[in-house]
Amino acid sequence: SYVLTQPPSVSVAPRETARITCGGDNIKTKSVHWYQQKPGQAPVLVMYYDMDRPSGIPERFSGSSSGHTATLTISRVEAGDEADYYCQVWDSSSEHQVFGGGTKLTVL
């Protein structure tokens, strides 16, 4: 089955840039979506189809995908960005939705 690999944690200082990666075999050929989840809250879609930003999501959030890695980039990180982030794709081979293991973003 298709596997998405995320680093367990990423730490960044305020106002710096955070890059959260999501690795998968030829992930560039798939549509990657990203979710932000804060403690005790439901996940929120922050990026879809690799690089489209839902309304209400700050322009500081951007996405990209190339080769075997998709990346969620958060510029000028704020304390409020501290959360768990998950990538997700549809794997047509297994006919399964697949989530990455999640990355905890810590703002120092």
Next chain:
Amino acid sequence: EVQMVESGGGLVQPGGSLRLSCATSGFAVSSNSMSWVRQAPGKGLEWVSTIYRSERTYYADSVKGRFTISRDNSKNTLYLQITSLRAEDTAVFSCARGFSTGITSPFDYWGQGTQVTVSS
């Protein structure tokens, strides 16, 4: 305004069954794909099942044959019948709406979830 509220969770013994519900408003449950996603304590998100507009259904390997997803269009409600429960099914189960009818569509709205605890 889109709203989704889950119910039906609880404490159940191993081998038991539950029916989870996701009452929706603000859209027609039949017009989008609808999914269940669970999260075990301290763990990440795990996809469970999806039902598409065509009523085609998909299941994670870990639940196939034990869980059944369905919807009642007249009640605008999504369901998940869960049987033969195991300790490893303990999780918060959330319903999630597909952004569109497409199979690669992201989940754009989520409920807050209902807790399922499997323990003797």
